[in-house]
Amino acid sequence: MREQIDQAALEELRRDFKGQILLPSDPAYNDARQIYNGMIDRRPAIIAQCNEVEDVVQAVLFGRKHDLEIAVRSGGHSVEGWGLTDGGIVIDMRKMNSVRVDPVARIAYVGGGATWRDVDSACQPHDLATTGGTISTTGVAGITLGGGWGYLARKLGLACDNLISVELVTADGSIVVTSEEDNPELFWALHGGGGNFGVATSFTFRLHHLPATTLALLVFSPTEGPNVIRRFRDVIERSAPDELSGEISYMTGPPEDPVPPELVNQLCLFLELFYVGPEDEMRKFINPLMELEPEGVMISELPYADIQSAFDMEPGLRNYWTAQPLEVLSDEAVELFCKRAYDMIVPSNSIQVLSSWGGAIARQDDKWPMGNRKSAWLVYSFGQWTDPADDKRGIAWANALCSDMIPHATEGTYLNLITNEGRERIIAGYGRQDKYKRLARVKAKYDPHNVFHMNHNIRPD
Known part of the structure; x- marks a missing residue:
């Protein structure tokens, strides 16, 4: 973006944005761009720290309108640093980290920026849990959408196996709720397909009684x-x-x-x-x-x-x-x-x-x-x-x-x-060509222009 377009566009973005917009000149910018892997040093043009779903919608549409590469950051643990982009916009989800537990129904409602520490600490008083990663500071979104192996997996399945529903902001700014009943093909794709299909703004998980470990x-x-x-x-x-x-x-x-x-x-x-x-x-x-x-x-x-x-x-x-x-x-x-x-x-x-x-x-x-x-x-x-x-x-x-x-x-x-090891390794992650092709068809429906490509990327079919 040219500087004069920057200023006008940024003012427009800031007007209704409930979170915080950080630029390289802001004091909080350098801390906000730090991620888990110290090998990665990228400088986004904008870090959009979202407070609510509408902030995510605005950030996605802004990035697309101004042809900015979009990265989505929650836990920031991706070894490839996919939560950070050079010169693009980072949709920073960390403030959307609320967790609400219904102990009677054994369900957790989890914000898209939550870490497993947020989930575990909310569930522990009720002797409830679901499968998470093995490090508490990792983001719920990244682990779950990629499968979600952890200590409880042999007993309770992967994190994604315990999903009831996911709310997603797609590439055109739509808010889509997915489950086995609603948008089931997209829900299927979110069980291992990663962040290819949109920005996950909330998850609903099935919880299990866990009195002793x-x-x-x-x-x-x-x-x-x-x-x-x-x-x-x-x-x-x-x-x-x-x-x-x-x-x-x-x-x-x-x-x-x-x-x-x-x-x-x-x-x-x-x-x-x-x-x-x-x-x-x-x-x-x-x-x-x-x-x-x-x-x-x-x-x-x-x-x-x-x-x-x-x-x-x-x-x-x-x-x-x-x-x-x-x-x-x-x-x-x-x-x-x-x-x-x-x-x-x-x-x-x-x-x-x-x-x-x-x-x-x-x-x-x-x-x-x-x-x-x-x-x-x-x-x-x-x-x-x-x-x-x-x-x-x-x-x-x-x-x-x-x-x-x-x-x-x-x-x-x-x-x-794994790191970014090439397309054949990505296909191998799904075990069969037909699974990958089905994922590519879902990708084409929800992200035909491959806006969300900072991931183990599935190319739109």
Whole structure:
């Protein structure tokens, strides 16, 4: 936009806008443009901090009228920084973060800018919950629209499986409510199709009674990796109920319990186990893992909201992630996984993770667009470091881990945990070409000009 058009247009936008319009000259601008990944440094022309749905409508129409690239920001955790644009307009949803819980109907009404911390803290007093991410500061919108795997997924399904309805502002400024009864094809697309179809301004979730949850952390020397992982695999695949889930990670040992002093700031093996139920029940299922005599142990019955925030990570670090679902966790895959950990940057906040899927995740594989749900395991590299000089090494390790897994993997991926890896990987995230083509038809109906392309983009058919 030319400057004289800028001023007149901005005055018009500000006149009825209930939120705040930030420009590069405003004192709050730099803080408002900070996102989770410190590698991303973009300067939008406008940050539109929305207070209500009509603000979102105005921001979308303004961006289109003035040919500005549109980015939508809620939690700001996208590893590609898709909540931020250079020279365009950011629709900042963070002020639309209200959460209202109906404990009798077991329903949560969630604003499009809410984080999982907002949801969990509102549900906890009622002993209710729904599946969220594993870090409480992530946005509800991004995780849910991309699928929504978290601690409760083996028991309750993905976040998107618990959706009742979604309100969306589409590319032409229309406000559309979707559910299995209203606009069902769009509702189907929102189960894994990401932010391709509009700006999600509110969600309605089905909640579940959750009176007790237990967290166990077991710490081992890194050399114990193959033995521990094989035992973990056997527990999950042979005897674990859907209530039990877990991740095994190589990481830098933090200076806190239950990490022993000799593993602080050293590579260590971390087994994180989550159980929907009391501690005494959990111990029955994890006894084969306790027999391996971990060097550090913490087992505690904790509120779900506390477990959700236990592993929150600071924003601003340099981030690079990628992921690969596994069809079978073979002994060879275990050995490759363990060997690759020694290429990780240590000390750093990076983690190399093997996560248990299955259970309720797999039971709706054909109903919704998100694919690869029958994969029993997910390997992902979650790279985080501080020094730009480590970028090349960190990215190489992350990519090499998933390359190692290809002979043992499905052909798909989990889109919420990968970078921009090309169109074929996006299609692979849906598992089948027909699902992608159906999504492309929905995209053509609601966003034929691909206005919302700051995402794992589905091209309009």
